Amino acid sequence: MRRKVSVWILVLVLFALSTAPVLAFVLPEGFAYVTDVIATAELEVRYYGDNNFIGRKIDGYEAPTAILTEEAAAALKIAADLLEEQGYYIKVFDAYRPQQAVDHFVNWAKDLADQQMKALFYPDVDKSRLFELGYIAEKSGHSRGSTVDLTLVEIATGKEVDMGSGFDFFGTISHHGTELITPEQEANRNILRDAMVAAGFAIYPEEWWHYTLKDEPYPDQYFDFPVDVEADSGRMAVMDEAVIRAIEQARKTMNEDLGGPFGAAVIDADGTVLCVASNTVLGDHDPTAHAEVNAIRLAGQIKGTYDLSGCTIYATGYPCPMCLSAIIWANITEVVYGCRPEDAEEIGFRDDFIYRFIEDGRKDAGVLSIAEYGRDQCLELFREYSELQKVIY
Numbered sequence: 001m002r003r004k005v006s007v008w009i010l011v012l013v014l015f016a017l018s019t020a021p022v023l024a025f026v027l028p029e030g031f032a033y034v035t036d037v038i039a040t041a042e043l044e045v046r047y048y049g050d051n052n053f054i055g056r057k058i059d060g061y062e063a064p065t066a067i068l069t070e071e072a073a074a075a076l077k078i079a080a081d082l083l084e085e086q087g088y089y090i091k092v093f094d095a096y097r098p099q100q101a102v103d104h105f106v107n108w109a110k111d112l113a114d115q116q117m118k119a120l121f122y123p124d125v126d127k128s129r130l131f132e133l134g135y136i137a138e139k140s141g142h143s144r145g146s147t148v149d150l151t152l153v154e155i156a157t158g159k160e161v162d163m164g165s166g167f168d169f170f171g172t173i174s175h176h177g178t179e180l181i182t183p184e185q186e187a188n189r190n191i192l193r194d195a196m197v198a199a200g201f202a203i204y205p206e207e208w209w210h211y212t213l214k215d216e217p218y219p220d221q222y223f224d225f226p227v228d229v230e231a232d233s234g235r236m237a238v239m240d241e242a243v244i245r246a247i248e249q250a251r252k253t254m255n256e257d258l259g260g261p262f263g264a265a266v267i268d269a270d271g272t273v274l275c276v277a278s279n280t281v282l283g284d285h286d287p288t289a290h291a292e293v294n295a296i297r298l299a300g301q302i303k304g305t306y307d308l309s310g311c312t313i314y315a316t317g318y319p320c321p322m323c324l325s326a327i328i329w330a331n332i333t334e335v336v337y338g339c340r341p342e343d344a345e346e347i348g349f350r351d352d353f354i355y356r357f358i359e360d361g362r363k364d365a366g367v368l369s370i371a372e373y374g375r376d377q378c379l380e381l382f383r384e385y386s387e388l389q390k391v392i393y
């Protein structure tokens with residue numbers, strides 16, 4: 001039993017150390033996800049993976065998604081509609097590109113030793129000349145949010161159309177008007193070009209895949225927010241409800257002098273708020289009646305089980321060691337909290353000494369004296385239990 005307890009405390013401490021706040025990415029005002037505007041758009045975000053001229057994931061790409069200014073996305077929708085009438089979907093390789101990604105390109109270009117992807121992306125270009133030839137630059141129009149790299153996919157076959165050279169191939173074969181490609185390949189490039197130009201985009205003579213909105217909304221601004229996805233909006237709504245109801249409940253019992261400013265909500269596995277509770281230590285003369293413990297007890301009653309697997313608990317303050325332990329005993333594996341431990345300390349609530357006591361091996365008798373006594377008699381009880389073969393929880 002002793003060994004089991006110390007393992008459990010280790011888990012508790014690790015859990016406490018690893019519970020960091022999750023900062024959800026929010027798309028800046030004025031930008032949109034390409035696939036929200038164009039449902040049929042395919043994405044192959046090359047800089048999120050390693051199939052690109054560097055051969056590694058590029059800085060600032062946190063999700064395989066494509067972001068554009070709302071204006072560029074709306075114009076791209078016009079082009080996509082024109083193309084769909086002709087039997088094509090669009091496939092986007094890159095759209096908005098954060099400055100940190102461009103910086104990654106620049107640093108890579110300076111490292112002449114790294115030529116891992118040369119054969120596929122720049123076999124005929126000396127890497128030392130990438131800057132002077134204009135393939136790599138300190139700034140990219142993509143960072144202004146209204147430039148997109150794309151190709152066509154034939155709806156009938158689901159296959160990418162043959163454009164004569166691949167995305168990000170550094171060479172004259174990628175130029176508009178090159179004589180290095182077949183008439184059919186040139187015709188394919190022109191299908192894409194005509195739709196994009198009709199929708200308000202300008203071509204880039206050196207790259208058949210690259211288009212910039214002529215009337216771009218941020219002609220002088222280079223953005224650096226990451227390419228990322230927003231947290232699931234349904235979940236955010238539930239979390240917001242949990243926050244509001246937990247605070248409301250805490251405020252009520254606080255004003256009735258029943259307990260401190262602590263509320264908690266249990267969110268069920270189906271994503272709804274199962275119950276809320278608050279701290280009632282004073283009202284119930286119960287030092288263990290913390291919001292989280294009360295919420296766990298209530299949730300167990302509602303669900304008719306001690307096992308709250310799949311549930312999430314929201315607490316207005318970072319749970320104390322007792323509550324963290326109770327949460328773990330309840331088989332809850334996710335905690336979301338409002339105020340930090342230092343915020344609670346600011347108003348006079350301190351849990352630090354309990355964490356320190358546990359971390360230091362429960363040796364500080366000034367906090368708690370722990371001694372063994374009556375083991376044989378207790379072992380007898382344990383033996384009886386094990387003979388009954390009851391459920392272990």
Ligand SMILES: [Zn+2]
Pocket residue numbers: 290291292319320321322323324
């Ligand atoms: Zn607590």
